[in-house]
Amino acid sequence: MPKVTYIEASGASHVIEVPVDENVMHGAQYNGVPGILGECGGARSCATCRCTVDEVWAAEVGSPATDAEKELLEGAEGGFKLNMRLSCQIDMTDELDGLVVHLPVSQF
Amino acid sequence: MAIDAANPVPPSFPRCAGWDQIPPHVPKELIRSSGIPTGEEFLAAPHDFMARMHQDYPPIFYDVGDYGNAWQFIKHEDALFALRHWEHFSNEGATPFPRDPNDYFYFIPIEIDPPHHRKYRNIVDPLFSPKGVLKLEGLIRQRARDLLDEVADQGECEFTTAFGRPLPVSVFLDIMGLPQDMRDTFVEWAIDLLHGKDRESMGRAMKNIVAYIKGAIAEKKAHPDEGVVSRITHAAPDGKPLSDKEIFGFVIFLFIGGLDTVFATLNNIWLWLARNPERCKEIIARPDDIDDIVEELLRRWSVTFSGRVIAQDIEMRGVQMKKGDRITCVLPACNFDPDVFPNPLEVDFDRPRKTILAFTVGVHSCMGSHLARLELKIALQEWLQRIPKFSVKPGAEIVYRPGGVVGPEWVPLVWKK
Numbered sequence: 001m002p003k004v005t006y007i008e009a010s011g012a013s014h015v016i017e018v019p020v021d022e023n024v025m026h027g028a029q030y031n032g033v034p035g036i037l038g039e040c041g042g043a044r045s046c047a048t049c050r051c052t053v054d055e056v057w058a059a060e061v062g063s064p065a066t067d068a069e070k071e072l073l074e075g076a077e078g079g080f081k082l083n084m085r086l087s088c089q090i091d092m093t094d095e096l097d098g099l100v101v102h103l104p105v106s107q108f
Numbered sequence: 109m110a111i112d113a114a115n116p117v118p119p120s121f122p123r124c125a126g127w128d129q130i131p132p133h134v135p136k137e138l139i140r141s142s143g144i145p146t147g148e149e150f151l152a153a154p155h156d157f158m159a160r161m162h163q164d165y166p167p168i169f170y171d172v173g174d175y176g177n178a179w180q181f182i183k184h185e186d187a188l189f190a191l192r193h194w195e196h197f198s199n200e201g202a203t204p205f206p207r208d209p210n211d212y213f214y215f216i217p218i219e220i221d222p223p224h225h226r227k228y229r230n231i232v233d234p235l236f237s238p239k240g241v242l243k244l245e246g247l248i249r250q251r252a253r254d255l256l257d258e259v260a261d262q263g264e265c266e267f268t269t270a271f272g273r274p275l276p277v278s279v280f281l282d283i284m285g286l287p288q289d290m291r292d293t294f295v296e297w298a299i300d301l302l303h304g305k306d307r308e309s310m311g312r313a314m315k316n317i318v319a320y321i322k323g324a325i326a327e328k329k330a331h332p333d334e335g336v337v338s339r340i341t342h343a344a345p346d347g348k349p350l351s352d353k354e355i356f357g358f359v360i361f362l363f364i365g366g367l368d369t370v371f372a373t374l375n376n377i378w379l380w381l382a383r384n385p386e387r388c389k390e391i392i393a394r395p396d397d398i399d400d401i402v403e404e405l406l407r408r409w410s411v412t413f414s415g416r417v418i419a420q421d422i423e424m425r426g427v428q429m430k431k432g433d434r435i436t437c438v439l440p441a442c443n444f445d446p447d448v449f450p451n452p453l454e455v456d457f458d459r460p461r462k463t464i465l466a467f468t469v470g471v472h473s474c475m476g477s478h479l480a481r482l483e484l485k486i487a488l489q490e491w492l493q494r495i496p497k498f499s500v501k502p503g504a505e506i507v508y509r510p511g512g513v514v515g516p517e518w519v520p521l522v523w524k525k
Contacts (some may be wrong), residue, residue, distance in 0.1 A: 021239075023239075026233075026234075028228075029230075029233075030233075030234075032226075032229055037471075039192075039469045039470060039471070039473045040239060040463075040467070040469070040473055040477065041233065041236070041238070041473065041475065042237055042238045042478070043160065043238060043478055043481060044399075044461065045403065045461070045463060045464060045467075045477075046463045046469055046473075047463070048469075064351060066286060066397070067461070068400065068403075068461040069459040069461075070464070072458040072461050072463075073463070074464060075461075081183070088238075108132060108189070108192060
Protein backbone atom coordinates (compact mmCIF):
# COMPACT_ATOMS: atom_id res chain seq x y z
CA MET A 1 0.00 0.00 0.00
CA PRO A 2 1.38 3.46 -0.84
CA LYS A 3 2.67 5.55 2.05
CA VAL A 4 2.27 9.22 2.88
CA THR A 5 4.51 11.14 5.28
CA TYR A 6 2.68 13.89 7.16
CA ILE A 7 5.00 16.44 8.78
CA GLU A 8 3.44 18.60 11.49
CA ALA A 9 4.50 22.23 11.96
CA SER A 10 6.42 21.07 15.06
CA GLY A 11 8.50 18.75 12.86
CA ALA A 12 6.86 15.55 14.14
CA SER A 13 6.30 13.18 11.26
CA HIS A 14 3.84 10.34 10.71
CA VAL A 15 4.21 7.70 8.01
CA ILE A 16 0.81 6.30 7.13
CA GLU A 17 -0.30 3.68 4.63
CA VAL A 18 -3.13 5.15 2.57
CA PRO A 19 -5.05 2.87 0.19
CA VAL A 20 -5.15 3.74 -3.51
CA ASP A 21 -8.21 5.92 -4.28
CA GLU A 22 -8.53 7.05 -0.66
CA ASN A 23 -7.70 10.71 -0.15
CA VAL A 24 -4.82 12.17 1.84
CA MET A 25 -7.20 13.85 4.32
CA HIS A 26 -8.83 10.55 5.33
CA GLY A 27 -5.39 8.95 5.60
CA ALA A 28 -4.65 11.41 8.41
CA GLN A 29 -8.11 11.45 9.99
CA TYR A 30 -8.60 7.71 10.27
CA ASN A 31 -5.13 7.23 11.72
CA GLY A 32 -5.15 9.97 14.32
CA VAL A 33 -2.61 12.28 12.66
CA PRO A 34 -3.07 15.69 14.30
CA GLY A 35 -3.00 18.81 12.18
CA ILE A 36 -5.57 17.84 9.55
CA LEU A 37 -9.11 18.55 10.70
CA GLY A 38 -11.18 18.00 7.58
CA GLU A 39 -14.29 19.49 9.11
CA CYS A 40 -16.50 19.35 6.06
CA GLY A 41 -15.42 15.82 5.25
CA GLY A 42 -14.13 16.50 1.76
CA ALA A 43 -16.79 18.68 0.15
CA ARG A 44 -14.43 21.56 -0.77
CA SER A 45 -16.29 23.68 1.69
CA CYS A 46 -14.00 24.47 4.63
CA ALA A 47 -10.22 24.54 4.01
CA THR A 48 -9.39 22.79 7.29
CA CYS A 49 -7.42 19.98 5.64
CA ARG A 50 -4.85 22.29 4.07
CA CYS A 51 -1.38 21.00 3.43
CA THR A 52 1.71 22.14 1.60
CA VAL A 53 2.95 19.50 -0.78
CA ASP A 54 6.70 18.95 -0.44
CA GLU A 55 8.43 20.60 -3.38
CA VAL A 56 9.80 17.27 -4.60
CA TRP A 57 6.20 16.11 -5.10
CA ALA A 58 4.56 19.37 -6.15
CA ALA A 59 4.61 18.69 -9.90
CA GLU A 60 3.34 15.13 -9.52
CA VAL A 61 0.43 16.20 -7.29
CA GLY A 62 -0.42 19.27 -9.35
CA SER A 63 -2.14 22.54 -8.54
CA PRO A 64 -5.68 22.98 -7.15
CA ALA A 65 -8.11 21.03 -9.28
CA THR A 66 -11.04 23.45 -9.22
CA ASP A 67 -11.80 27.12 -8.69
CA ALA A 68 -13.55 26.23 -5.43
CA GLU A 69 -10.40 24.60 -4.05
CA LYS A 70 -8.22 27.54 -5.11
CA GLU A 71 -10.65 30.13 -3.67
CA LEU A 72 -10.78 28.33 -0.33
CA LEU A 73 -6.98 28.10 -0.15
CA GLU A 74 -6.61 31.76 -1.05
CA GLY A 75 -9.12 32.76 1.62
CA ALA A 76 -7.50 30.70 4.38
CA GLU A 77 -5.28 32.01 7.20
CA GLY A 78 -1.57 32.23 6.56
CA GLY A 79 -1.47 33.05 2.86
CA PHE A 80 -1.51 30.99 -0.31
CA LYS A 81 1.39 29.21 -1.97
CA LEU A 82 1.31 27.44 -5.30
CA ASN A 83 2.03 24.01 -3.82
CA MET A 84 -0.76 24.24 -1.27
CA ARG A 85 -3.68 21.84 -1.60
CA LEU A 86 -6.75 20.67 0.22
CA SER A 87 -5.67 17.17 1.22
CA CYS A 88 -9.23 15.90 0.63
CA GLN A 89 -8.67 16.65 -3.05
CA ILE A 90 -5.51 14.52 -3.37
CA ASP A 91 -6.44 10.94 -4.15
CA MET A 92 -3.80 8.32 -3.55
CA THR A 93 -2.28 6.47 -6.47
CA ASP A 94 0.65 4.05 -6.68
CA GLU A 95 2.62 6.85 -8.31
CA LEU A 96 2.24 8.95 -5.16
CA ASP A 97 3.85 6.29 -2.94
CA GLY A 98 6.26 8.19 -0.68
CA LEU A 99 4.36 11.50 -0.88
CA VAL A 100 5.41 14.09 1.71
CA VAL A 101 3.02 16.80 2.89
CA HIS A 102 3.61 19.56 5.44
CA LEU A 103 0.83 20.62 7.80
CA PRO A 104 0.16 24.18 8.97
CA VAL A 105 0.50 25.38 12.59
CA SER A 106 -3.27 25.73 12.69
CA GLN A 107 -6.07 25.03 10.24
CA PHE A 108 -7.97 28.17 11.28
CA MET B 109 -16.00 16.30 33.09
CA ALA B 110 -16.29 14.06 30.07
CA ILE B 111 -19.38 11.91 30.00
CA ASP B 112 -19.31 8.13 29.81
CA ALA B 113 -21.15 7.26 26.62
CA ALA B 114 -21.81 3.69 27.69
CA ASN B 115 -23.52 4.80 30.93
CA PRO B 116 -25.74 7.75 30.03
CA VAL B 117 -27.21 10.06 32.67
CA PRO B 118 -29.38 13.15 32.12
CA PRO B 119 -27.47 16.47 32.35
CA SER B 120 -27.55 18.06 35.80
CA PHE B 121 -27.29 21.77 34.90
CA PRO B 122 -30.50 23.79 34.72
CA ARG B 123 -32.30 25.10 31.66
CA CYS B 124 -33.29 28.78 31.86
CA ALA B 125 -36.52 29.83 30.19
CA GLY B 126 -38.55 33.01 30.34
CA TRP B 127 -38.14 36.52 31.74
CA ASP B 128 -37.74 35.49 35.37
CA GLN B 129 -34.74 33.26 34.64
CA ILE B 130 -32.16 35.67 33.26
CA PRO B 131 -28.80 35.25 34.99
CA PRO B 132 -27.52 38.45 36.71
CA HIS B 133 -24.37 38.71 34.53
CA VAL B 134 -26.46 39.37 31.39
CA PRO B 135 -26.40 43.13 30.59
CA LYS B 136 -29.92 44.55 30.22
CA GLU B 137 -29.11 46.26 26.92
CA LEU B 138 -28.33 42.88 25.32
CA ILE B 139 -31.63 41.23 26.23
CA ARG B 140 -34.09 40.65 23.39
CA SER B 141 -37.01 38.40 22.64
CA SER B 142 -36.62 37.65 18.94
CA GLY B 143 -39.40 35.10 18.64
CA ILE B 144 -37.15 32.67 16.78
CA PRO B 145 -38.28 30.04 15.80
CA THR B 146 -41.96 30.34 16.63
CA GLY B 147 -42.92 34.06 16.60
CA GLU B 148 -45.33 35.54 14.10
CA GLU B 149 -42.89 38.05 12.63
CA PHE B 150 -40.25 35.36 12.19
CA LEU B 151 -42.66 32.86 10.59
CA ALA B 152 -44.00 35.44 8.13
CA ALA B 153 -40.70 35.19 6.18
CA PRO B 154 -38.02 33.42 8.23
CA HIS B 155 -35.03 33.86 5.93
CA ASP B 156 -35.72 37.56 5.34
CA PHE B 157 -36.08 37.96 9.10
CA MET B 158 -32.72 36.29 9.72
CA ALA B 159 -31.01 38.43 7.06
CA ARG B 160 -32.41 41.59 8.69
CA MET B 161 -30.97 40.58 12.06
CA HIS B 162 -27.65 42.13 11.00
CA GLN B 163 -29.38 45.54 11.09
CA ASP B 164 -31.88 44.93 13.87
CA TYR B 165 -29.90 43.04 16.53
CA PRO B 166 -26.51 43.30 18.26
CA PRO B 167 -24.03 40.70 16.92
CA ILE B 168 -24.32 38.79 20.20
CA PHE B 169 -27.50 39.13 22.24
CA TYR B 170 -29.37 37.24 24.94
CA ASP B 171 -32.63 35.87 23.66
CA VAL B 172 -35.48 35.17 26.06
CA GLY B 173 -38.07 32.64 24.99
CA ASP B 174 -40.60 30.21 26.39
CA TYR B 175 -38.55 27.22 25.29
CA GLY B 176 -35.23 28.41 26.61
CA ASN B 177 -33.00 31.44 27.03
CA ALA B 178 -29.72 31.54 25.16
CA TRP B 179 -27.06 33.82 23.72
CA GLN B 180 -27.55 34.14 19.97
CA PHE B 181 -24.62 34.33 17.56
CA ILE B 182 -25.39 35.78 14.13
CA LYS B 183 -21.90 36.68 12.85
CA HIS B 184 -20.23 34.11 10.59
CA GLU B 185 -16.93 34.64 12.41
CA ASP B 186 -18.45 34.08 15.86
CA ALA B 187 -20.23 30.90 14.82
CA LEU B 188 -17.00 29.53 13.32
CA PHE B 189 -15.21 30.30 16.59
CA ALA B 190 -17.86 28.74 18.82
CA LEU B 191 -18.35 25.63 16.72
CA ARG B 192 -14.59 25.09 16.51
CA HIS B 193 -13.77 25.51 20.21
CA TRP B 194 -15.47 22.64 21.96
CA GLU B 195 -13.42 23.22 25.11
CA HIS B 196 -15.45 26.43 25.60
CA PHE B 197 -18.64 25.46 23.77
CA SER B 198 -19.63 21.94 24.71
CA ASN B 199 -22.16 19.62 23.10
CA GLU B 200 -22.79 17.69 26.29
CA GLY B 201 -26.39 18.36 27.20
CA ALA B 202 -26.84 20.78 24.33
CA THR B 203 -29.37 18.74 22.35
CA PRO B 204 -32.87 19.78 23.36
CA PHE B 205 -34.65 16.52 22.53
CA PRO B 206 -36.50 15.20 25.59
CA ARG B 207 -35.79 11.65 26.66
CA ASP B 208 -37.05 9.28 29.32
CA PRO B 209 -34.81 10.01 32.36
CA ASN B 210 -35.21 6.37 33.49
CA ASP B 211 -33.98 5.00 30.17
CA TYR B 212 -31.66 7.81 29.20
CA PHE B 213 -29.39 7.68 26.18
CA TYR B 214 -27.07 10.08 24.38
CA PHE B 215 -27.48 11.09 20.80
CA ILE B 216 -24.26 9.81 19.27
CA PRO B 217 -22.01 11.33 18.08
CA ILE B 218 -23.56 14.81 18.41
CA GLU B 219 -23.55 14.84 22.22
CA ILE B 220 -20.05 13.47 22.60
CA ASP B 221 -17.14 15.91 22.79
CA PRO B 222 -13.61 15.08 21.64
CA PRO B 223 -11.61 12.93 21.98
CA HIS B 224 -14.24 10.15 22.04
CA HIS B 225 -16.25 11.74 19.29
CA ARG B 226 -13.86 10.71 16.50
CA LYS B 227 -14.11 6.99 17.25
CA TYR B 228 -17.82 7.10 16.44
CA ARG B 229 -17.35 9.20 13.33
CA ASN B 230 -14.73 6.76 12.03
CA ILE B 231 -17.36 4.01 12.03
CA VAL B 232 -19.65 5.77 9.56
CA ASP B 233 -17.60 8.48 7.84
CA PRO B 234 -16.33 6.16 5.08
CA LEU B 235 -19.94 5.40 4.10
CA PHE B 236 -21.00 9.05 4.22
CA SER B 237 -17.86 10.46 2.55
CA PRO B 238 -18.15 12.04 -0.92
CA LYS B 239 -16.89 8.79 -2.48
CA GLY B 240 -19.02 6.65 -0.20
CA VAL B 241 -22.27 8.36 -1.12
CA LEU B 242 -21.36 8.46 -4.80
CA LYS B 243 -21.92 4.70 -4.83
CA LEU B 244 -25.57 5.50 -4.19
CA GLU B 245 -25.88 7.92 -7.08
CA GLY B 246 -27.54 5.50 -9.50
CA LEU B 247 -29.99 4.34 -6.87
CA ILE B 248 -30.93 7.87 -5.77
CA ARG B 249 -31.43 8.88 -9.40
CA GLN B 250 -33.70 5.89 -9.96
CA ARG B 251 -35.74 6.69 -6.85
CA ALA B 252 -36.13 10.31 -8.02
CA ARG B 253 -37.23 9.15 -11.49
CA ASP B 254 -39.74 6.70 -10.01
CA LEU B 255 -41.33 9.51 -7.99
CA LEU B 256 -41.39 11.82 -11.01
CA ASP B 257 -43.03 9.11 -13.12
CA GLU B 258 -45.95 9.25 -10.74
CA VAL B 259 -46.51 13.01 -10.91
CA ALA B 260 -45.01 14.49 -14.08
CA ASP B 261 -48.11 13.86 -16.22
CA GLN B 262 -50.52 15.17 -13.62
CA GLY B 263 -49.60 18.81 -14.05
CA GLU B 264 -49.67 19.45 -10.33
CA CYS B 265 -48.57 18.05 -7.00
CA GLU B 266 -48.00 18.97 -3.41
CA PHE B 267 -44.23 18.92 -3.58
CA THR B 268 -43.37 17.77 -0.10
CA THR B 269 -45.77 14.80 -0.11
CA ALA B 270 -45.01 13.74 -3.68
CA PHE B 271 -41.24 14.23 -3.78
CA GLY B 272 -39.59 16.20 -0.97
CA ARG B 273 -40.25 13.64 1.75
CA PRO B 274 -40.34 10.26 0.01
CA LEU B 275 -37.02 10.80 -1.83
CA PRO B 276 -34.78 11.33 1.22
CA VAL B 277 -36.65 8.72 3.27
CA SER B 278 -36.23 5.99 0.66
CA VAL B 279 -32.54 6.90 0.30
CA PHE B 280 -32.18 6.82 4.09
CA LEU B 281 -33.71 3.33 4.21
CA ASP B 282 -31.32 2.17 1.48
CA ILE B 283 -28.27 3.50 3.26
CA MET B 284 -29.35 2.18 6.65
CA GLY B 285 -30.13 -1.27 5.27
CA LEU B 286 -33.83 -1.07 6.17
CA PRO B 287 -36.70 -2.28 3.95
CA GLN B 288 -38.35 0.10 1.46
CA ASP B 289 -41.85 -0.95 2.49
CA MET B 290 -41.25 1.09 5.66
CA ARG B 291 -41.07 4.32 3.64
CA ASP B 292 -44.48 5.80 4.30
CA THR B 293 -44.48 4.64 7.92
CA PHE B 294 -41.10 6.33 8.47
CA VAL B 295 -42.36 9.56 6.92
CA GLU B 296 -45.35 9.46 9.25
CA TRP B 297 -43.23 8.79 12.33
CA ALA B 298 -40.78 11.54 11.44
CA ILE B 299 -43.59 14.06 10.99
CA ASP B 300 -45.38 13.04 14.18
CA LEU B 301 -42.18 13.09 16.21
CA LEU B 302 -40.83 16.40 14.96
CA HIS B 303 -44.05 18.26 14.25
CA GLY B 304 -46.67 16.42 16.26
CA LYS B 305 -49.81 18.31 17.12
CA ASP B 306 -49.54 17.36 20.78
CA ARG B 307 -47.21 15.62 23.19
CA GLU B 308 -49.30 12.48 22.97
CA SER B 309 -48.76 11.94 19.24
CA MET B 310 -45.08 12.84 19.63
CA GLY B 311 -44.73 10.35 22.46
CA ARG B 312 -46.50 7.66 20.45
CA ALA B 313 -44.23 8.25 17.46
CA MET B 314 -41.14 8.10 19.67
CA LYS B 315 -42.35 4.82 21.16
CA ASN B 316 -42.91 3.32 17.71
CA ILE B 317 -39.52 4.48 16.50
CA VAL B 318 -37.74 3.15 19.58
CA ALA B 319 -39.43 -0.25 19.24
CA TYR B 320 -38.68 -0.46 15.53
CA ILE B 321 -35.05 0.57 15.89
CA LYS B 322 -34.46 -1.86 18.76
CA GLY B 323 -35.94 -4.61 16.60
CA ALA B 324 -33.80 -3.63 13.63
CA ILE B 325 -30.65 -3.67 15.77
CA ALA B 326 -31.50 -7.16 17.08
CA GLU B 327 -32.11 -8.34 13.51
CA LYS B 328 -28.76 -6.92 12.30
CA LYS B 329 -26.97 -8.48 15.26
CA ALA B 330 -28.11 -11.88 14.03
CA HIS B 331 -27.82 -11.16 10.29
CA PRO B 332 -25.07 -8.64 9.48
CA ASP B 333 -25.21 -6.78 6.16
CA GLU B 334 -23.61 -3.80 4.46
CA GLY B 335 -26.03 -1.17 5.81
CA VAL B 336 -25.27 1.48 8.38
CA VAL B 337 -27.39 -0.06 11.16
CA SER B 338 -25.46 -3.30 10.85
CA ARG B 339 -22.15 -1.48 10.64
CA ILE B 340 -22.83 0.41 13.87
CA THR B 341 -24.17 -2.72 15.58
CA HIS B 342 -21.00 -4.66 14.83
CA ALA B 343 -18.51 -1.81 15.30
CA ALA B 344 -15.70 -2.32 17.78
CA PRO B 345 -13.52 0.79 17.96
CA ASP B 346 -10.15 -0.08 19.54
CA GLY B 347 -11.37 -3.67 19.78
CA LYS B 348 -14.23 -2.83 22.16
CA PRO B 349 -17.78 -3.45 20.88
CA LEU B 350 -20.26 -0.62 21.38
CA SER B 351 -22.78 -1.02 24.18
CA ASP B 352 -26.49 -1.38 23.41
CA LYS B 353 -27.09 2.21 24.58
CA GLU B 354 -24.39 3.52 22.25
CA ILE B 355 -25.74 1.57 19.28
CA PHE B 356 -29.28 2.76 19.94
CA GLY B 357 -28.28 6.40 20.51
CA PHE B 358 -26.27 6.39 17.29
CA VAL B 359 -28.98 4.87 15.09
CA ILE B 360 -31.80 7.03 16.43
CA PHE B 361 -29.72 10.16 16.03
CA LEU B 362 -29.27 9.43 12.32
CA PHE B 363 -33.04 9.11 12.01
CA ILE B 364 -33.70 12.44 13.75
CA GLY B 365 -30.82 14.31 12.15
CA GLY B 366 -31.15 13.11 8.62
CA LEU B 367 -34.74 13.44 7.51
CA ASP B 368 -36.52 16.63 8.49
CA THR B 369 -33.58 18.85 7.55
CA VAL B 370 -33.58 17.48 4.01
CA PHE B 371 -37.38 17.85 3.65
CA ALA B 372 -37.19 21.48 4.73
CA THR B 373 -34.22 22.30 2.50
CA LEU B 374 -35.94 20.89 -0.57
CA ASN B 375 -39.20 22.68 0.28
CA ASN B 376 -37.46 26.04 0.62
CA ILE B 377 -35.57 25.64 -2.63
CA TRP B 378 -38.53 24.39 -4.68
CA LEU B 379 -40.67 27.27 -3.46
CA TRP B 380 -37.96 29.68 -4.62
CA LEU B 381 -37.61 27.90 -7.98
CA ALA B 382 -41.37 27.99 -8.51
CA ARG B 383 -41.33 31.74 -7.96
CA ASN B 384 -38.22 32.32 -10.12
CA PRO B 385 -38.64 30.47 -13.43
CA GLU B 386 -35.70 32.36 -14.98
CA ARG B 387 -33.41 30.80 -12.36
CA CYS B 388 -34.66 27.31 -13.34
CA LYS B 389 -33.58 28.16 -16.88
CA GLU B 390 -30.22 29.31 -15.62
CA ILE B 391 -29.67 26.06 -13.70
CA ILE B 392 -30.64 24.02 -16.76
CA ALA B 393 -28.27 26.07 -18.93
CA ARG B 394 -25.29 25.54 -16.60
CA PRO B 395 -25.05 21.76 -16.08
CA ASP B 396 -21.29 21.88 -15.41
CA ASP B 397 -21.74 24.31 -12.52
CA ILE B 398 -24.15 22.12 -10.58
CA ASP B 399 -21.82 21.80 -7.55
CA ASP B 400 -21.53 25.58 -7.20
CA ILE B 401 -25.29 25.88 -7.66
CA VAL B 402 -25.95 23.35 -4.89
CA GLU B 403 -23.51 25.07 -2.53
CA GLU B 404 -25.07 28.51 -3.09
CA LEU B 405 -28.62 27.19 -2.65
CA LEU B 406 -27.57 25.55 0.62
CA ARG B 407 -26.14 28.86 1.80
CA ARG B 408 -29.24 30.82 0.86
CA TRP B 409 -31.72 28.27 2.23
CA SER B 410 -30.12 26.86 5.39
CA VAL B 411 -32.71 25.46 7.72
CA THR B 412 -31.42 24.98 11.20
CA PHE B 413 -29.60 26.16 14.33
CA SER B 414 -26.76 24.79 16.39
CA GLY B 415 -26.68 24.97 20.18
CA ARG B 416 -23.87 24.59 22.71
CA VAL B 417 -23.44 24.89 26.46
CA ILE B 418 -20.64 27.12 27.73
CA ALA B 419 -18.11 24.94 29.52
CA GLN B 420 -15.75 27.71 30.70
CA ASP B 421 -16.45 31.42 31.14
CA ILE B 422 -15.58 33.35 28.01
CA GLU B 423 -15.69 36.90 26.66
CA MET B 424 -16.49 37.66 23.01
CA ARG B 425 -17.04 41.14 21.53
CA GLY B 426 -16.88 42.46 25.09
CA VAL B 427 -19.76 40.22 26.18
CA GLN B 428 -19.17 38.08 29.28
CA MET B 429 -20.69 34.64 29.02
CA LYS B 430 -20.59 32.20 31.90
CA LYS B 431 -20.29 28.47 32.37
CA GLY B 432 -23.71 26.84 32.03
CA ASP B 433 -25.11 29.55 29.71
CA ARG B 434 -26.48 28.25 26.45
CA ILE B 435 -25.67 29.64 23.04
CA THR B 436 -27.39 29.21 19.70
CA CYS B 437 -25.67 29.82 16.38
CA VAL B 438 -28.38 31.14 14.08
CA LEU B 439 -26.87 29.40 11.07
CA PRO B 440 -29.04 31.00 8.35
CA ALA B 441 -28.24 34.46 9.77
CA CYS B 442 -24.52 33.60 9.72
CA ASN B 443 -24.89 32.62 6.07
CA PHE B 444 -26.35 36.11 5.47
CA ASP B 445 -23.46 37.92 7.17
CA PRO B 446 -22.80 40.76 4.72
CA ASP B 447 -19.13 40.92 5.80
CA VAL B 448 -18.62 37.46 4.31
CA PHE B 449 -21.35 37.18 1.68
CA PRO B 450 -22.05 40.63 0.18
CA ASN B 451 -25.61 41.20 -0.95
CA PRO B 452 -26.49 38.09 1.03
CA LEU B 453 -30.08 37.44 -0.09
CA GLU B 454 -29.07 37.39 -3.74
CA VAL B 455 -28.68 33.85 -5.11
CA ASP B 456 -25.40 34.12 -7.01
CA PHE B 457 -23.94 30.88 -8.35
CA ASP B 458 -20.63 32.63 -9.08
CA ARG B 459 -19.74 33.66 -5.54
CA PRO B 460 -16.17 32.80 -4.55
CA ARG B 461 -16.24 29.62 -2.46
CA LYS B 462 -16.28 30.29 1.27
CA THR B 463 -17.24 28.17 4.23
CA ILE B 464 -21.01 28.01 4.49
CA LEU B 465 -22.68 27.14 7.76
CA ALA B 466 -25.56 25.02 6.46
CA PHE B 467 -23.91 21.95 8.02
CA THR B 468 -22.01 23.76 10.80
CA VAL B 469 -18.23 23.45 11.12
CA GLY B 470 -15.91 21.94 13.71
CA VAL B 471 -15.75 18.34 14.83
CA HIS B 472 -19.53 18.00 14.82
CA SER B 473 -19.88 19.18 11.24
CA CYS B 474 -22.79 17.28 9.68
CA MET B 475 -21.80 13.76 8.65
CA GLY B 476 -24.70 13.61 6.20
CA SER B 477 -23.68 16.72 4.30
CA HIS B 478 -22.33 14.85 1.29
CA LEU B 479 -25.46 12.75 1.07
CA ALA B 480 -27.60 15.90 1.37
CA ARG B 481 -25.59 17.64 -1.36
CA LEU B 482 -25.87 14.63 -3.65
CA GLU B 483 -29.62 14.29 -3.02
CA LEU B 484 -30.15 17.97 -3.75
CA LYS B 485 -28.05 17.77 -6.92
CA ILE B 486 -29.90 14.74 -8.24
CA ALA B 487 -33.29 16.17 -7.25
CA LEU B 488 -32.55 19.37 -9.18
CA GLN B 489 -31.25 17.55 -12.25
CA GLU B 490 -34.02 15.00 -12.47
CA TRP B 491 -36.87 17.37 -11.61
CA LEU B 492 -35.80 20.11 -14.01
CA GLN B 493 -35.32 17.60 -16.79
CA ARG B 494 -38.90 16.41 -16.44
CA ILE B 495 -40.57 19.59 -15.17
CA PRO B 496 -38.44 22.55 -16.31
CA LYS B 497 -41.10 25.18 -15.68
CA PHE B 498 -43.49 25.22 -12.76
CA SER B 499 -45.12 27.67 -10.41
CA VAL B 500 -46.90 27.87 -7.08
CA LYS B 501 -50.52 26.77 -7.39
CA PRO B 502 -52.68 29.92 -7.60
CA GLY B 503 -54.37 30.69 -4.31
CA ALA B 504 -52.07 28.42 -2.30
CA GLU B 505 -51.13 29.86 1.05
CA ILE B 506 -47.50 29.31 2.06
CA VAL B 507 -47.17 28.73 5.78
CA TYR B 508 -43.86 28.26 7.60
CA ARG B 509 -44.01 25.82 10.41
CA PRO B 510 -42.74 26.83 13.83
CA GLY B 511 -39.74 24.93 15.16
CA GLY B 512 -36.04 24.33 14.89
CA VAL B 513 -36.10 23.30 11.22
CA VAL B 514 -37.18 26.18 8.99
CA GLY B 515 -39.29 25.53 5.93
CA PRO B 516 -42.75 25.89 4.42
CA GLU B 517 -45.24 23.26 5.51
CA TRP B 518 -46.64 22.61 2.03
CA VAL B 519 -45.55 23.66 -1.45
CA PRO B 520 -48.43 23.09 -3.92
CA LEU B 521 -47.09 23.31 -7.49
CA VAL B 522 -48.61 23.40 -10.98
CA TRP B 523 -47.11 23.06 -14.46
CA LYS B 524 -48.20 22.54 -18.05
CA LYS B 525 -48.68 18.87 -18.86
